[in-house]
Amino acid sequence: MLKKNEIYETEFTGYTSEGLGVARIDGMAVFVPKAIAGERCRVRILKVGKTVAYGKIEQVLTPSAHRVKPACPYAGLCGGCAFQHMDYEEECTLKAQRVEDALTRIGGLQLDGLSITGAKTTGNYRTKAQFPVGMPEGKADAGFFRQRSHQVIPIERCGIQSEDADKIRAAAVEWMRKYRVPVYDEVAHSGLVRHIYVRCGFATGQVLACIVANGETLPKEQELVSMLRAAVPNLTTVVLSIHTKKGNAVLGDRFRTLWGEGYIEDILCGLRFRLSPRSFYQVNRDQAERLYEKAIALAELDETKTALDLYCGTGTITLCMAKQAGSVIGVEIIEAAIHDAKENAERNGIKNARFFCADAGEAALRLAEEGTKPDVIMVDPPRKGISMDVIDAMVTMAPQRIVYVSCDPATLARDVKLLEERGYKAIHAEAVDLFPRCAHVESVVCLSREKADDYIRISVHTKDLQTKSN
Ligand code: SAH
Numbered sequence: 001m002l003k004k005n006e007i008y009e010t011e012f013t014g015y016t017s018e019g020l021g022v023a024r025i026d027g028m029a030v031f032v033p034k035a036i037a038g039e040r041c042r043v044r045i046l047k048v049g050k051t052v053a054y055g056k057i058e059q060v061l062t063p064s065a066h067r068v069k070p071a072c073p074y075a076g077l078c079g080g081c082a083f084q085h086m087d088y089e090e091e092c093t094l095k096a097q098r099v100e101d102a103l104t105r106i107g108g109l110q111l112d113g114l115s116i117t118g119a120k121t122t123g124n125y126r127t128k129a130q131f132p133v134g135m136p137e138g139k140a141d142a143g144f145f146r147q148r149s150h151q152v153i154p155i156e157r158c159g160i161q162s163e164d165a166d167k168i169r170a171a172a173v174e175w176m177r178k179y180r181v182p183v184y185d186e187v188a189h190s191g192l193v194r195h196i197y198v199r200c201g202f203a204t205g206q207v208l209a210c211i212v213a214n215g216e217t218l219p220k221e222q223e224l225v226s227m228l229r230a231a232v233p234n235l236t237t238v239v240l241s242i243h244t245k246k247g248n249a250v251l252g253d254r255f256r257t258l259w260g261e262g263y264i265e266d267i268l269c270g271l272r273f274r275l276s277p278r279s280f281y282q283v284n285r286d287q288a289e290r291l292y293e294k295a296i297a298l299a300e301l302d303e304t305k306t307a308l309d310l311y312c313g314t315g316t317i318t319l320c321m322a323k324q325a326g327s328v329i330g331v332e333i334i335e336a337a338i339h340d341a342k343e344n345a346e347r348n349g350i351k352n353a354r355f356f357c358a359d360a361g362e363a364a365l366r367l368a369e370e371g372t373k374p375d376v377i378m379v380d381p382p383r384k385g386i387s388m389d390v391i392d393a394m395v396t397m398a399p400q401r402i403v404y405v406s407c408d409p410a411t412l413a414r415d416v417k418l419l420e421e422r423g424y425k426a427i428h429a430e431a432v433d434l435f436p437r438c439a440h441v442e443s444v445v446c447l448s449r450e451k452a453d454d455y456i457r458i459s460v461h462t463k464d465l466q467t468k469s470n
Pocket of ligand 1: 311316
């Protein structure tokens, strides 16, 4: 039986989905941050739970060849990156393994390895920065939350963010200090500035700065704009996000433009996209292009085909598909994103795309009732995956292909299994890394509709696997 505070010598064999190292000691799985598979370490047990224990490394006895000195001075403090202690090769290996494990164990697929497309660069890639504001050393500052806390750590430079984002943060902090702008206190729900938010269009060079505040106005708004513009000459627009509710949501639901148009543009897969602060946009532009190209190739579109894109955001994938399909329909729940999507169709001269703002489940049901029969359904849902009503409505529409883009391998695997049980067969799966140094990973699975006799075969096959794993 493992004992708290005792030190054990052990070898790590793999990773959890959050990237913690996993070792087996006395028959129990022990999760340890910053441990690398293959390493022998001395581990102190910090907590013994019912099924797993947690520990920390006391000493690395035989370091992995993949162990590196973190490039970031905040590694271990900041809750952002998970893999600063290993090289990128190992990070990609573990991410591919994680997707493969989910698809085989939860999804019941039989896979013989899974490929991952790693990023060409692991630094300065994020298109979006969200810096929480606090009073860490008795004065206004902004940076990142310490791991598992809401304590703000001031930072100079974040290696995965753009330099422009850090310059905007520094200039906004200077403005708060110069004009004694009150910092928001989440416990008392008082004060003003909550977050500094930056979005960059890497292909256009455009930058949006957004101050999130617990109020309708800011003191010295024009001085703020001047200071931000002086810090980043290519700044395009400055927006105030009014966020007066309690809670962890970063952005509020109302916006007021302080300078410029209130949005920026970026170019993705050869199309020009307008991006408002609230619209979803992948945080890694180069890798998003690769992901979308792969997903759209799997859709096997041509001008005779209709594609439905559920969870379409600002219409990025929808409009890329429109170039190859007869017609496309995009569905998204956020009004501002649909507004952007319609604008985006227009600014790219795309006439065969329709968008509407609705819950994916309701929209899919309505389309199914209306008799819409898309040849392809593309889904790119948030982390929680797709709900049962969406699965049922999709199956009713009976597309030949379903292409599922996902940022959570576990919910992807769960949904793939449900689709396989309803007559679809997963014919391709791969991963694309959009989040170098961080624990997230994107993946794409293509499912194809089987004929009736194949359906029986698949049901049996799935059941067989279930029995095997029990
Ligand atoms: N395909 C887009 C957006 C993917 S992110 C892109 O790659 O850019 C997932 C999107 O789903 C977000 O825009 C989010 O607002 C939207 N969304 C979340 N819940 C939804 C729901 N129930 N119905 C429709 N859209 C939803």
